Amino acid sequence: MEDKSKKYMRPYMAGFLLGLVLLASFYISGRGLGASGAMKAVIMEGADKVAQSSAMENPFYYKYLSRDQSPLRSWVFIEVLGVLIGGILSGALAGRLKFKLEHSPKITSRTRIFAAIAGGIFFGFGAQLAKGCTSGAALSGMANLSLAGFVTMLSIFGGAYIFAWFGRKLWI
Amino acid sequence: MRTRYIILSVLVIVLGFIAFILPEKDNSQKELQPELLHKAMIQQTRFITTDEVAHLIISEDPSFRLIDIRPEKDFNIFHLKRAINIDVKDILSAKMKKNLKESFKKNILYGYGTVKADQCWVILKRMGYKNVFVLKGGLNAWWETILNPTIPDGLETGQAVLEQYNFRLAAKEYFSSKGDSIVVEKARMELQSNEGETTGGTSDTETPEEGC
Amino acid sequence: MGPLLAQGIISPEWNYFFAFIIGIGFGFVLEQAGFSTSRKLVGLFYGYDFVVFRVFFTAAITAMLGLIFFNYFGWIDITKILVNTTYMPSAIVGGLIMGAGFILGGFCPGTSVCAAAIGKIDAMFFIAGVFIGEFILFQLYPVLEKFYHADYQGKIKVYESLGMKQGLFVILLIIVAVGAFIVTTWIESKQKKVEY
Numbered sequence: 001m002e003d004k005s006k007k008y009m010r011p012y013m014a015g016f017l018l019g020l021v022l023l024a025s026f027y028i029s030g031r032g033l034g035a036s037g038a039m040k041a042v043i044m045e046g047a048d049k050v051a052q053s054s055a056m057e058n059p060f061y062y063k064y065l066s067r068d069q070s071p072l073r074s075w076v077f078i079e080v081l082g083v084l085i086g087g088i089l090s091g092a093l094a095g096r097l098k099f100k101l102e103h104s105p106k107i108t109s110r111t112r113i114f115a116a117i118a119g120g121i122f123f124g125f126g127a128q129l130a131k132g133c134t135s136g137a138a139l140s141g142m143a144n145l146s147l148a149g150f151v152t153m154l155s156i157f158g159g160a161y162i163f164a165w166f167g168r169k170l171w172i
Numbered sequence: 173m174r175t176r177y178i179i180l181s182v183l184v185i186v187l188g189f190i191a192f193i194l195p196e197k198d199n200s201q202k203e204l205q206p207e208l209l210h211k212a213m214i215q216q217t218r219f220i221t222t223d224e225v226a227h228l229i230i231s232e233d234p235s236f237r238l239i240d241i242r243p244e245k246d247f248n249i250f251h252l253k254r255a256i257n258i259d260v261k262d263i264l265s266a267k268m269k270k271n272l273k274e275s276f277k278k279n280i281l282y283g284y285g286t287v288k289a290d291q292c293w294v295i296l297k298r299m300g301y302k303n304v305f306v307l308k309g310g311l312n313a314w315w316e317t318i319l320n321p322t323i324p325d326g327l328e329t330g331q332a333v334l335e336q337y338n339f340r341l342a343a344k345e346y347f348s349s350k351g352d353s354i355v356v357e358k359a360r361m362e363l364q365s366n367e368g369e370t371t372g373g374t375s376d377t378e379t380p381e382e383g384c
Numbered sequence: 385m386g387p388l389l390a391q392g393i394i395s396p397e398w399n400y401f402f403a404f405i406i407g408i409g410f411g412f413v414l415e416q417a418g419f420s421t422s423r424k425l426v427g428l429f430y431g432y433d434f435v436v437f438r439v440f441f442t443a444a445i446t447a448m449l450g451l452i453f454f455n456y457f458g459w460i461d462i463t464k465i466l467v468n469t470t471y472m473p474s475a476i477v478g479g480l481i482m483g484a485g486f487i488l489g490g491f492c493p494g495t496s497v498c499a500a501a502i503g504k505i506d507a508m509f510f511i512a513g514v515f516i517g518e519f520i521l522f523q524l525y526p527v528l529e530k531f532y533h534a535d536y537q538g539k540i541k542v543y544e545s546l547g548m549k550q551g552l553f554v555i556l557l558i559i560v561a562v563g564a565f566i567v568t569t570w571i572e573s574k575q576k577k578v579e580y
Contacts, residue, residue: 011438012180014417018439019446021409026451027459028394028402030387031466033410035494039514043522060525075403080497082407087501089408090415099503102422116422116506119489120496120513121520123482127493128521129532130478132468135410135494137475139440141468143447145550147542148468151475157428159483164429167487171426181562184445188558191452192551199385199461234536 022143029075032140035083036127037076040064044071076136104171115170130155200300209298218293219308220280222317223336226343228278229253236278237271238307241292252282252314253347263292264299272301282307282314318343386460411498420499422490422506429487432575434568441561448554467539474532489513 008014025033044064047055048071055061064071091097103112127133130152132141138156141149212218228236229252238255240247247257258268260283272279281289281296281304289306296304307313316322321340324333388394394402417439418424427433455462486492489510491499496514499507525532537545543553 008418008435009413009416011417011435012177012442014413015439015442016446018410018413018417018443019450021406021413022443022447023450023454024409025406026447026465027386027454028388028406029399030390030464032447033406033494035492035497036514036518038497039493039511039518043515043519058522058525059529060522073400075400078400079403079407079410080494082404082409083411083414083494083497084407084501085404086408086411086413087415087420087498088411090412091420091502094416096415096420097502099505101505103506104423112506113509116489116491116509117513117516119485119487119491120510120515121517122485122488122513123492123510124485124514124517124519125521126478126481126483126485126517127514128478128518129528130475130482131471133482133494134440134492137468137479139444140447142444143451144465144467145448145541145543145553146468146470147537147540147545148470148475150542151470151472152468152479155476155479156482156486159480160429160486161483162480163484163487164426168430170488171423171490172430172432181565184449184558185555185562187449188445188555191449192555194452194456194551196550197456197458198463199455199458200463235538 019143022140025140026143031075032136032143033079034076034132034136034140035080036124036133036136037074038080039124040128041071041074041077104169106169106172111170115167209294212297213294218290218297218305220278220305221308222313223339223343225252225280225282225307225314226318226340226347230343230346236280239268239271239279239281241281241283241289252311255282260288260292263295268296272296272304277303278305279303280305280307283310285310285312318347320344385458386454387464390464391461410494411501414495414498415502419495420502420504420507422499422504425492425495426487426490431571434572437568438565441564445558445561448557452550452554467541470535470537470540471533472535472537474534477531485517 009017022033025031044061047061048065052065056065088097101109101112103109107115123133127137130137131148132138132152134153134156137149138153139149142153143149225238229238238252240251240255240257241260241263242257243259244257247255251257256271258265258271262268279301281292283289286306286308289310293304293306309316318340321337321344324337385391386393389396389399414420418435419439424433425436428436451460451462451465454460482492489496489506491507491510493511493514496507496510500511521528541550543550546553
């Protein structure tokens, strides 16, 4: 089976470069990276357009919808659009652009789809509860030496290890 | 390959060690430009009303702190709940710096009236502290609005006014204890003689202590 | 001196432009590192691929040291950096829930976008799930509000809460991380190498 894709970058090199990107983010915008905030921005925009008055009753929405600028005018949202482009670029250069539904040979594609959705639901819920995901709270939070960053990071990895045994059929 | 990783590991540990021995440096600009200070002064956003403070205290909001700038003996006679005492003459001291550095959202200064607290605000604002506010009217207003609220007269009508009055009645219940009203009455008497003073020293020329 | 936005050196509009560029860099590096495939990402939790651990901690330490040195050289005002606010219970519980999500879905929001970019369909479903999950939290917010805001500790730094100086924490962290890198490399060498 011909494998046209290039090999992945060495981890420490990738980590170093990622660290530089993170540093640039702090230097330019005074904040670290993020990801889950982008989905939030889209939800807020949707709420604004579709159900503004009832959404405003919920104090969480109110905080974002009562500004006079669009919720999409959010640093994280624009950054994540960049992530999309960056991923495409890298995939194109490495010959890895291909539609694929990856899953362990031990489960079916259907199972994988359900698990992916469920995983996303858990992650989205947890990320907004903890006010950040692995990119925003854990990675950036550790770089700026915040307590929240380390606590969130330990909780995410700790939680994953705890649940790993239960989910082992999904992966190995 | 192995050697490369060893070199990298040593390098990063050395960098960490250098970070360890580096002295801490504060690059934050100490003084606010006059134009910006002027702009902040004209806006009234630094003022907090007695109603708002009563609400913060009653709801046990954790993200604010009251700073009483009156002399210690006055503070000991009566002070707002959970307030700390830093006399006007001590506002540039290390104690104040330490208190302001903590990340409370609001540091609310208050005195008998507004003047002294506001002057403290100007100095602290110029030094670059951001989350400093002033209780409008000071303890005098506290007495008038919270401890002894006046019934809205016929001229002021409307739901908001009534709600405010009801809130103040409830707040009065919360804050009053037997001794308070008498004590505050006494303080109010002293207020007349105190509030007329202007501050003595010119804090502008004092150099703030070096902080890190 | 940085941060450029806070010091008024760049305008908010330029800031958004740079957000886009930074995002491109982020996505590019993530994909290059192999974070666009879920099977590599969960390898950390099953002991067959520690790439996530290596990249993550190397990046955090690089940026951490970068900030410290930049501050020392006067290139950045570290007090103007956004520091995450600590709400203990929600950070822990939210983190645990995210951990479960990681095992189920095999992604985190950032890597899922990166993977979806190169065509991974499971990542696209994950992203859909993230929308749903966030939406659920928003709707439940009035009920969860108290828990969401519990134990507010402000923008406290990790070394402050441990009662040690910044420098000491950093060097200890680096030593622990390097040790962990060595151990994980050893563990990996004992496994059959599988390429994803």
